[in-house]
Amino acid sequence: MHRKWVQAIALAPINPVKWVCMSVSSDFHTAEGIVVKVIPFRDYDQILVVFTREAGVIKVLHKGSRSKKRGVQGLCMPLTRIEVVYKEKKGEIFSCHELAHLGSYHALRHELSHLNAACDLLQVIYQTQLIGKPAPQLFALLKLYLEKIPSISSPCLLTTSFRLKLLKHEGVSAYPLACSHCLYPLLKEAFVYQGEAYCRDHRVAGSYALQEMELGVLYKLMVCQSYQELAQTELLPQTKTKLERYFRERMQK
Ligand SMILES: [Zn+2]
Numbered sequence: 001m002h003r004k005w006v007q008a009i010a011l012a013p014i015n016p017v018k019w020v021c022m023s024v025s026s027d028f029h030t031a032e033g034i035v036v037k038v039i040p041f042r043d044y045d046q047i048l049v050v051f052t053r054e055a056g057v058i059k060v061l062h063k064g065s066r067s068k069k070r071g072v073q074g075l076c077m078p079l080t081r082i083e084v085v086y087k088e089k090k091g092e093i094f095s096c097h098e099l100a101h102l103g104s105y106h107a108l109r110h111e112l113s114h115l116n117a118a119c120d121l122l123q124v125i126y127q128t129q130l131i132g133k134p135a136p137q138l139f140a141l142l143k144l145y146l147e148k149i150p151s152i153s154s155p156c157l158l159t160t161s162f163r164l165k166l167l168k169h170e171g172v173s174a175y176p177l178a179c180s181h182c183l184y185p186l187l188k189e190a191f192v193y194q195g196e197a198y199c200r201d202h203r204v205a206g207s208y209a210l211q212e213m214e215l216g217v218l219y220k221l222m223v224c225q226s227y228q229e230l231a232q233t234e235l236l237p238q239t240k241t242k243l244e245r246y247f248r249e250r251m252q253k
Contacts, residue, residue, distance in 0.1 A: 028085050028097055031055055034142065035080045036122045040066065046076050047093060050084060051125050051142065056133040060086045060096040079118055080104050081143075092131050107150040117155035118146055121162055128166060128251055138169050152231050157221065160240055161230055163247040164222035172250055175223055177215075188212050192242075195249030210246075214239045218246075 033052035041047045046065045051057050065076045076099075085098035108114040121142060129135060145158045152158060167173035177186045181202035190210040191203035198204060210218065217239055224230045 028087055029055065030083065030085050031058070032081070032083050032102065033058070034122070034139075034146075035076065035078050035082060036126050038076055038078055048076060048084075048096065049126065050082065051122075051129065051139060052084070053136050053139040054134065056135050057125065057129045057131050058086070059093045059131065060084060061093050062096040062099065077104075078122060079109075079115075079146075105146055108146065110150075113155055114149045117149050117159050120159045121145060124159075124163060124166065128170070135169070138166065141165060141169075148227060154235060156240055157230055157233055157235055160235060160243050161221035161224065163244065164218060167247060167250055168222055170251075172253060173222075176219060186215065188215070190215055192246055192249075195246065195251075195253050208242060208245075210242060214242060218243055 031050075031052035031054040033050035035048055036051050036057065037049040039047040039049070041061065044066055045061060045063045048060050048062055049057060050060060062076055081102040081104070083100040083102055084096060086094045086096050088094050105118065108118050125138075125142060129138075141162065145162050149155050149158060164173070168175060177190055177197040178184060179186060179199040179202055180196040181198055184199045186197055186199060189200065189212055190197045191200065191207040192198075192210060193204045193207035197210075198207060217233060217235060220229065220233050221235070221243070224233070
């Protein structure tokens with residue numbers, strides 16, 4: 001099989017430059033990915049939802065991956081890093097030709113809070129990424145953040161930062177935020193209503209305020225370029241709630 005090397009540059013400079021291998025065969029494609037979700041299919045098969053570096057989120061049908069005697073094969077569990085060789089089909093479900101195991105993130109399976117944070121990141125990917133839309137920088141960020149979960153004291157820094165960086169990556173949130181009415185950059189405070197940010201003069205009834213400190217945290221988590229900077233940020237529970245709400249409402253736009 002012919003192969004070529006392509007360079008994927010990560011979202012933030014903290015992410016090291018990675019080299020990935022892609023198939024150039026027209027029939028089969030090779031991709032590195034993380035299993036996001038597993039859906040049982042027929043008696044013995046499974047559909048794997050995989051976030052890949054090369055092709056974004058794809059769905060592949062893995063035949064014979066579960067049986068009554070052996071249960072489910074270890075490769076086919078969420079939060080597993082795999083290399084998949086697949087063939088494209090007419091519909092959105094491709095056929096899986098080969099699977100290779102690259103890792104299971106054992107380090108973050110020892111604590112429930114770590115596992116919850118990891119599943120949260122996978123859930124964010126599943127809810128926001130369109131099938132077949134490549135997002136190699138986001139993939140690199142996911143991989144990096146998953147690796148960092150066990151070593152950070154507050155995993156919510158990673159899950160909140162991931163959401164904010166994703167907003168920037170998708171182009172649905174600018175840095176800095178600007179008032180939706182007058183486009184004035186919001187540096188000291190912002191008033192948010194249904195995912196839109198406003199200045200004090202143009203705030204609308206029912207909006208919630210992001211004070212200067214909270215806005216500072218938002219910007220830090222959105223554009224931080226080093227793990228140290230991220231790990232030293234203080235994220236209060238009420239700020240986390242506001243930022244997650246902003247993410248949710250902004251993605252619904
Ligand atoms: Zn304004």
